[in-house]
């Protein structure tokens with residue numbers, strides 16, 4: 886079981902405050918700046934996590950136990966009657 890609440894996070898590079906990982910991309914990082922590279926890594930990992938969560942949820946729902954109403958209705962017609 887994993888629960889994650891709403892996370893609001895902001896970060897920027899003091900040397901390159903205009904660098905935006907989402908719109909600029911990794912090729913816009915100047916001088917191999919570690920701060921900008923960290924922002925890029927955080928952005929990429931966040932995107933990957935969101936994708937994983939979206940694809941994980943439908944699988945988790947399929948594993949649910951059968952609908953109790955459907956199970957009750959099936960009991961109205963016992964096979965050994």
Ligand SMILES: [Zn+2]
Nearest residue numbers: 898901918921
């Ligand atoms: Zn930077």
